Amino acid sequence: MSAFHDSEISRSILESLPTGLCVVDTQKRIAVWSEGAERITGHLRHEVIGHCCVGEPLLHCDHQNCEWCNEDCPLAQAIKTSRVIEVNSFLRHREGYELPVHVCAAPVHNAHGSIIGAVELFEELQASTVDRRETSLKVPGSADEDTGVASPALTRAYLQRALESLTLAPAPAPCAVLCFRLEGLDHFRHSCGPEAASSLLRVVAHTLESSLWRIDFVGRWSDDRFLVILNNCKPCGLPAVRERIRQLLLETEIEWWGERRSLPVSIGHAVAEAGDTIESLMKRVQQSFSAAPAEQARAAAASRQGFSGG
Numbered sequence: 001m002s003a004f005h006d007s008e009i010s011r012s013i014l015e016s017l018p019t020g021l022c023v024v025d026t027q028k029r030i031a032v033w034s035e036g037a038e039r040i041t042g043h044l045r046h047e048v049i050g051h052c053c054v055g056e057p058l059l060h061c062d063h064q065n066c067e068w069c070n071e072d073c074p075l076a077q078a079i080k081t082s083r084v085i086e087v088n089s090f091l092r093h094r095e096g097y098e099l100p101v102h103v104c105a106a107p108v109h110n111a112h113g114s115i116i117g118a119v120e121l122f123e124e125l126q127a128s129t130v131d132r133r134e135t136s137l138k139v140p141g142s143a144d145e146d147t148g149v150a151s152p153a154l155t156r157a158y159l160q161r162a163l164e165s166l167t168l169a170p171a172p173a174p175c176a177v178l179c180f181r182l183e184g185l186d187h188f189r190h191s192c193g194p195e196a197a198s199s200l201l202r203v204v205a206h207t208l209e210s211s212l213w214r215i216d217f218v219g220r221w222s223d224d225r226f227l228v229i230l231n232n233c234k235p236c237g238l239p240a241v242r243e244r245i246r247q248l249l250l251e252t253e254i255e256w257w258g259e260r261r262s263l264p265v266s267i268g269h270a271v272a273e274a275g276d277t278i279e280s281l282m283k284r285v286q287q288s289f290s291a292a293p294a295e296q297a298r299a300a301a302a303s304r305q306g307f308s309g310g
Helices: 007-015 035-041 074-081 128-135 152-168 185-192 194-210 235-250 278-290 293-304
Strands: 020-025 030-033 085-092 098-109 115-124 175-182 217-222 225-231 254-256 259-262 265-271
Touching: 007 030, 020 035, 035 085, 035 115, 074 085, 074 098, 074 115, 152 175, 152 217, 152 225, 152 278, 175 194, 175 235, 175 278, 185 194, 194 217, 194 225, 194 235, 194 254, 194 259, 225 235, 235 265, 265 278
Parallel strands: none
Antiparallel strands: 020 030, 020 115, 085 098, 098 115, 175 225, 175 265, 217 225, 254 259
């Protein structure tokens, strides 16, 4: 009999796969977790085997704020319908940020044809984070030390070039900016310490990077602000992008001394126009902060509490 018929060898082959692979039983308890799944999620095999994937390492959803309830997740759908399910969704990394992924789930049958579980393959949709860091951030001083994204100086220079192209290019592509402000960061840093603040900033930065296309840009603007520059973004598409990232940031948090910590994030936005300067554009961004009183009131109330804990 071939050695490949040995169940332990077959399991070893599956676990060594560089792509994300998860096998669950009908109760959605994890039976197999590949090396690729460890790499993509940050969750090690011994941490997840035997545990239910609902609300744990596998958080896949194309509807924000939904933790894939028992009837809606790809694994459950594959088991229920006996069909292959493919979706683009989000996965929660162990460090707290969200990653866009492509998911393919299929039912697993026994020798008698009965469904005994499901297998799921998942892979990251974009490599934009790696691409940006391997190109524009190679120059010393171009990367922000706390977060790894572009430094304030590089972000300002990039924005200046983007605005100049609107005036000088024969057919300039539309450009928009989103500004993300962490409310209560100073108090958070004082209460939890600078290391916790740096950790939270890194998670927010990683969430922003992971939510963007390769042609877009994210950088640190100031101590409590990040700037996202959306290239080729038409005004009509800006609200959808803003809302998508806002929903991702709602789930962004860190674990610090056994508790979940996060801060509210306010979002300002503006569409760049020919003849804009950095000052005129950022003035409109600041005005957009003031134009969202309900959202700002919620953020201010949360920041007065210092920070949110689990």
